[in-house]
Amino acid sequence: MVFNTDVTANFWAVAPEIALAIIGLIVLGLDLYSRESQRRDVGYFAGFLLLALAAATVFVPTPDGSLSEQLVLGGMLRHDQFTQIFRTMIYIAAALTCFIAMGDNRMRYKGEFYLLVIVATIGASLLAGASDLVMVFVALETLSISLYALAGFVRDDARSAESGLKYFLIGSFATGFTLYGFSLLYGFTGATQIYGPDGIGQQLAAGKLNDAPIIVAMMMIVVGFGFKISAVPFHFWTPDVYEGSPTAMTAFVSVASKAASFAVLLRFMLAVFPPEKLAVGAAADYSELWVPLISVLAVITMTIGNVVALVQKNIKRLLAYSSIAQAGYALMGVAAIATTDGGQGAASVAFYMFMYILTNILAFGCIIVFANATGSETIADFASLGRRNLWLAMFMTIALLSLGGIPPAAGFIGKFYLFRAAVDADLILLAVAGVLNSIIALYYYLVIIKVMFVDPSPDEDKDIPMPANYAWVLGAASLAVVLLGTVLANPVIDWATQAGLELFI
């Protein structure tokens, strides 16, 4: 396999990660050497730099044309538009996480929180482009280990420590499965590179190997990734971790880690177990195996997620189950990649994750403001939020409508695109299941909206203060959600489509 050896191209491929590492060091230095009173600015500093990085990443050139041009650093990474779009959204997620973390006094003055977020971002960002088993593993662990530490960040809060420990134990257990699958893949082919004529994908597709062990390896890898994206039945850590962790961390784990895991899942499935049209002289088409597997996972995931969400009383737990369901919707797009021609499957997942990042962080940001003022995360306590702080209630409503898929919020186009990809891939029944699930989901989103605007509350007269800087961040995120559903939809969808197409080169 020939790789791109051009120094400039190799540099550009990892320039964002280099920048991230530098930002991380600066944040660490600032935290060490600045006085206590200035330390709160570290978060702003990290947030704005990450936002600037997200903007700059859009303009990073990718090598175009062939696969061998796009494989850089000896085949460790593939630098294509798919990498680019996922990177950009992960940086946006990290920036917003820094901003909303500043509302929480337990993290506000701690520079190491922002450093951990940045390190996790490096991992997520590499994961989006990883094209070698070693790289996938290292990036996955860079992301995960930082997240374990973040989940247990508030050491003197028993719930945070507990959620950190649970996340750690279950996460590393899942990693064990992924790794065992990886070691088998290496054993079958003698390669760690997933692309190329002597890479794992083409060797498996040549059909010289026994099917059974390959299926075992595939299952193990799906289990490992299933944990990461919290697909049912590997979801049971999600509600505990979401509820116990500091809310800013919950926001981050629910979007950045999920987006990166979906990126690697899409790339991995398509490259390692290629459908017929991607394999040269294919004899074995393993996509016939994993498409039904992923479809079934998708249906179970969204159904269980939505049904259990119906009975939740804690808003963070509810969003945890809703995010399980959202992962189920996105899995429809993964199931659709093998049979759609234009890469709509991958493109729809990319767009969905883009909108999901903005929406979910918006929702969690609203929860932080609310919890800071009232000390409660119970849904019933959201009563009369519309009277206590109308803007906060409006922001939350936009987030919930977007999660429920009601236009003009971006969630609608996201769902529309996913359903369309499923229909295009002739997975009509899957689309029907998705559609039915969206109806169930609407119910509990609507109940929260109803609670906020209609239910009476004994604290009706107590205003909920929203700091101005917070109002700006949440306002900007709400605006972004609405714009992404209307005028900005086109450029992002074009980008996602381009990304999806490049997976098929």
Add this chain to the structure above:
Amino acid sequence: MQLENTGVSIVSAVLFSPLVGVLVLLFWPRLTDKQVRIATLINTLVTFAFSLLMLSQFDSSKGMQMEQVDEWIAGLGIYYHVGVDGISIWLVMLTTFIMPIAVLASWTGIEEKVRLFHGFLLLLEVAMVGVFVSLDLFLFYIFWEVSLVPMYFMIGMWGSKDKVDFFGREMEARIYAAVKFFLYTVAGSILMLLAILYVGNKAETFDFMLIRDLMRSGQLVFTEETERLLFVGFFIAFAIKVPVWPLHSWLPDAHVQAPTAGSIILAGVLLKLGTYGLVRYNLEFFPNAAIDFAPYIGALAVIGIIYGAWVSYAQTDVKKLVAYSSVSHLGFVVLGIFAMNSAGIQGAVLQMVNHGVSTGGLFLLVGMLYERRHTKAINAFGGLWKIMPIYSGFALVIALSSMGLPGLNGFVGEFTILVGSAGSDTLDIWYTVLATIGIILAAVYILFMFNKVFMGPVTKQENQELEDLTWGGNWYELSALVALTVVIFVIGLYPKPFFELMDGAVGDLVAQLDATLQVAMK
């Protein structure tokens, strides 16, 4: 497939002028309640003026016109494509006409969160006009869904204060109604989304005009079974909205709980989104399935006509009576549509407008009574004619129009529909006979209600002091009623221009249906 971008059309002005009001209400720093009301009224009147301008430019000899195409989400083949034809223009006119009346109807009725309420009102106007003018299936679906959200809030936040028993727990009736309304409609519309996705996938475009051309030229053909499934996907969404019996159970709840303006808009315009969809999408896209299903849907429509009238008669609550009468009236519209001939469809379109005007008027009247007396029970009234002669005069005209008295608008619509269904190739003569019974029943329940509320001696002491309508005291109520009454008489006495403008669009549709029918009969 590509479409050329065009210049800005007057249709977009009608569509987006209420959005200006929404933005003003959202971001203008300080406004008193009175200023909010006046601003909203002016905004809706300006929109109405735009729509009049659009009407004056309408050329009845052409089909779809005043189109505007702009690229939107090119990646998914989705365009911003709007335009009007002889069918949709009347529904746009109805919407822009009803909105100022809805604003006037909430002049004193809405006292909490006035700004938010009027914001929702204007947002709803954008969504409803959007449904009627969009010529892209995706755009259509967006507006369709958006129309739910403001209505949900209007019922849920400003609805009545009643309580209901919900599985043993006491619950606010308005919440129950709002959630029921929302879930019913979404459940239907999501099936439609699947059908839209499928059609879009096969046609490789979401554009209404392109798909129509593909279908007419035979380049896009579905198998019989697929066509039926797609027909059902669209039909259930629209039938819930209309509502066609037996999918109507959300309607009485929503109507009774909604504030007056909400009821007016719900009855006046929102229900027409469904009937409009039946004409525009079901008949246009799936004529074969429509012919197959017409007898069954006609039967549902006739059951709805008689059931609605029967249940109306049994009501003790005026608002519920009017709500159930809607089920009956819209049965006529559906019957006319599935008669699938020129008279049936023209009558149906005109009857949509008529029902919007007269039922909207009835809800307005009920709202006025409720504000004065704080009850809607029929037997709480009696002899109002003696106390409120002007009010009662308007009530008589509007009630008679709803009943279908010759010379008023309701008669023209219903009569044309019956002519259509009698001469229909798809419906048996019995449908017409049974529907005629519905007209008689309508006369019974309307006159029964009118008699109890307005005639006879004043039996209740509380009613002695009720305030009549005067220009000085409550100009907003009087002007709304005057506007409605004028329209009732204009359509009733001189319906010719209304039919003439429809001719092009309906003729075009009927020609297609006839061709399909000819094939089907062989």
Add this chain to the structure above:
Amino acid sequence: MVPLYMYLLVAAALFCIGVFGVLSRRNAIAILMGIELMLNAVNINLVAFWRYLKPDEINGQVFAAFVFVVAAAEAAVGLALIISVYRNRNTVEAEDINLLKW
């Protein structure tokens, strides 16, 4: 020479013991040990495959080296988390760590 499948059998057995340990143990540290066993099974697999299939390329060995490093980092973070739970609750028994429950 010992055939390849013997190594693979040992690795598979070790992996299963690890999984069993994770699922059956009550103590968080013992669960952590189970996870380490799973990772060690992977390492045996990797090194055996490398030695028997592609001894002239280094990627199998490199992979195994990375697994060591990452496992060490993981254990460090994990033990720190266990200590922080112990400080709060005075226990590391999985059944007692139950503040969060659906």
